[in-house]
Amino acid sequence: MVVDSSREWWYNGFRSTEFGKFETKTRRKERMKLLSGKVAHQLDAKNRIRIPAKYKNAFPENEKLYYVEYAPDCISVMPESVLGERLASFDEVNPGDPVMMNAKRRILCSIDEVAEDAQGRAQIPKSFREYAGLVKDVVTVGMGNYIEIWAQEKFENSVGSMTIEQANRVAYKKSSEQ
Numbered sequence: 001m002v003v004d005s006s007r008e009w010w011y012n013g014f015r016s017t018e019f020g021k022f023e024t025k026t027r028r029k030e031r032m033k034l035l036s037g038k039v040a041h042q043l044d045a046k047n048r049i050r051i052p053a054k055y056k057n058a059f060p061e062n063e064k065l066y067y068v069e070y071a072p073d074c075i076s077v078m079p080e081s082v083l084g085e086r087l088a089s090f091d092e093v094n095p096g097d098p099v100m101m102n103a104k105r106r107i108l109c110s111i112d113e114v115a116e117d118a119q120g121r122a123q124i125p126k127s128f129r130e131y132a133g134l135v136k137d138v139v140t141v142g143m144g145n146y147i148e149i150w151a152q153e154k155f156e157n158s159v160g161s162m163t164i165e166q167a168n169r170v171a172y173k174k175s176s177e178q
Helices: 081-092 098-109 125-134 152-158 164-177
Strands: 002-005 008-011 015-016 040-043 065-068 074-079 111-113 136-141 147-151
Touching: 015 136, 065 081, 074 081, 074 125, 098 111, 136 152, 147 152
Parallel strands: none
Antiparallel strands: 002 008, 008 015, 040 136, 065 074, 065 111, 074 147, 136 147
16 A cells, blocks of 8 residues: 655655655554574365464564565565564665566565454465475464464475584684674
8 A cells, every 4th residue: 555645755664755665654662572492283175373472472462474585495474673674774775676576576576464354364465385395384483573484394404404513613613703
């Protein structure tokens, strides 16, 4: 939805006062809790999921959530405030640069609002299920300020094969090089 109000417009909960400058409509009212750990569960027959309570309760209250194609092989679920921070980099996109504009379009096309029914189940759109290869068994993983939904088999083949020692070496080697 786009609403024009003299040089200020809203697009799906994001406000822009200039072309490409996004700001979230709602501010974080509280500090979000750390999203960590993993939960194995399943999609139901209608391809719906319940975001596990440990994660849902950690997101800022009454803040919209969005499915995002953010990392390979999984779907990210981000609260509006976190997504707004990610989209802030679009402030610098030059509308005269066709490659950057196509990248911006592709990224914005890969975002969809999470819509829950009265029982708290959220339908995962087909394009997102296909992107992540979700069929039935899934793993939801906390990633600090957002979560990822993985096909269980892909998660085990990718992340599950790495030991904590290997993960620490990779993570802290990169940190110490900076």
